[in-house]
Amino acid sequence: MAKSKPSSAPNRSESDSEQANDRGVTLSDQAYNYIVQSLENGSLPPGTRLRETELAADIGLSRTPIREALNRLMSEGLVTNDPKRGLIITELDQNMVGELYEMRRVLESTAAALAARHATDVEIAVLRQIIDRDETLDDPAALSYNNRLFHQTLYQCAHNRYLLKTLQVLQNAMLLLGKSTLAESGRPSTAREEHAQIINALEQRDPDKAQEVSSRHISEAYKVRLSRFLLDRK
Structure with missing residues (x-):
């Protein structure tokens, strides 16, 4: 993964993935925001392969909120499931x-x-x-x-x-x-x-x-x- 990244969230258990902080932001939201911010600052450019385990370690979350965030990003077209590379940041033609x-x-x-x-x-x-x-x-x-x-x-x-x-x-x-x-x-x-x-x-x-x-x-x-x-x- 690239070195430049937003600040990570504290480690939580998978059962907490839908619990919100004082601002109403769930762990899934935190993972989603992290990936979007990383796309914006260039540390996750299009074509980058996304692995749940690496993202979980980088952000400091369990894999469940990471998976939920990736599913949301796929539904919005920001992440693509490539047959050969797996999940990647979408590349536009x-x-x-x-x-x-x-x-x-x-x-x-x-x-x-x-x-x-x-x-x-x-x-x-x-x-x-x-x-x-x-x-x-x-x-x-x-x-x-x-x-x-x-x-x-x-x-x-x-x-x-x-x-x-x-x-x-x-x-x-x-x-x-x-x-x-x-x-x-x-x-x-x-x-x-x-x-x-x-x-x-x-x-x-x-x-x-x-x-x-x-x-x-x-x-x-x-x-x-x-x-x-x-x-x-x-």
């Missing part, structure tokens, strides 16, 4: 990348339209503060974090718990793509302008415009992503 971005375009544009109807003035102001922060950032990792924060806040602004849950799963799946497209030359300033257009539509309380500019934003991000994906395959 070109079709899967396209499908992922198409779902993101549909769901995020819907969230933007709902946000134009339901977001409070304070929530919209927070979105504006987030993109203003971009002006002070030049590190790709910091820009990526701020970008993720913008989109997560936009999802919250939709005030639809079912859409929010679906988008959170989709956001985790996006981690399979690796580095953000904001690492590409010129993309940060373009994305910032696209984010500003979304906020303008929210401020105008125009759902159709919000949906349109959000859809275009994801389509542009997909073009950059696909270009990098194809170049990396050469």
